[in-house]
Amino acid sequence: MSDIRPPRNVQRTLPARKRIALVAHDGKKGELLEWAARWRETLARHALTGTGTTAERVSRTLGLEVEGLMSGPLGGDQQIGACIAEQRLDLLIFFWDPFSPQPHDPDVKALLRLAALWNIPVACNPASADFLISSPWLDTVYEMTIPDAGAWVSGRTAD
Numbered sequence: 001m002s003d004i005r006p007p008r009n010v011q012r013t014l015p016a017r018k019r020i021a022l023v024a025h026d027g028k029k030g031e032l033l034e035w036a037a038r039w040r041e042t043l044a045r046h047a048l049t050g051t052g053t054t055a056e057r058v059s060r061t062l063g064l065e066v067e068g069l070m071s072g073p074l075g076g077d078q079q080i081g082a083c084i085a086e087q088r089l090d091l092l093i094f095f096w097d098p099f100s101p102q103p104h105d106p107d108v109k110a111l112l113r114l115a116a117l118w119n120i121p122v123a124c125n126p127a128s129a130d131f132l133i134s135s136p137w138l139d140t141v142y143e144m145t146i147p148d149a150g151a152w153v154s155g156r157t158a159d
Contacts, residue, residue: 006147006148006149007147007148008119008146008147009145010146010147010148011144012143012144013142013143014090014137014141014142014144015090016139016140016141017045017046017047018046018047018090018091019046019047019083019088019089019090019091020043020046020047020048020049020089020090020092020093021050021051021080021089021091021092022036022048022049022054022055022066022093023050023051023054023076023080023092023095023096024054024094024095024096025095025097025100025102026097026100027097027099027100028095028096028097029053031095031126032054032058032093032095033058033061033062034126035093035095035126035129035130036058036062036064037061037062039129039130040062040064042133043062043064043133044064045139047067048064048065048066048067049067049068049069049080049083049089050067050068050069051070051071051072051076051079051080052068052069052071052072052074052076053071055067055068072102072107072108075107077107077108077110078107078111080092081107081110081111081114084111084114084115084118084120087118087146089120090120090121091120091122091123092115092120092121092122093123093133094112094122094123094124095126095129096108096124117147118146119144119145
């Protein structure tokens with residue numbers, strides 16, 4: 001039987017202009033807006049994507065261009081996950097609410113699983129987002145390793 005984990009031996013280069021997803025549960029949208037306002041000039045240098053209301057509020061309130069996807073419960077979390085799997089996303093800022101059960105909790109778990117699998121930096125609160133957005137790697141090219149999905153699939157179908 002083949003290994004259940006794909007080897008993490010493929011190099012991926014993140015560009016200097018990062019593709020950043022902004023996501024926040026309803027109880028955390030205000031907190032994300034406050035955080036994004038503090039980092040507005042930094043965020044403006046990067047390509048932003050967000051789910052539903054979060055993208056619309058960040059764009060309207062801060063005057064930033066944010067590609068809006070569907071609302072999280074309507075499939076936006078899965079759209080962000082697809083961007084991760086397709087290597088079209090470089091960082092995930094996701095202020096999730098630990099006190100409020102969400103009807104789409106399985107989607108949230110799947111999104112965080114994909115971020116871990118594909119080695120995507122994730123921040124889930126203002127402090128971790130501050131560390132991530134102030135990293136010296138944010139505005140530079142960054143080399144990282146990701147799973148060798150092709151080799152893993154070939155190994156699973158070789159029998």
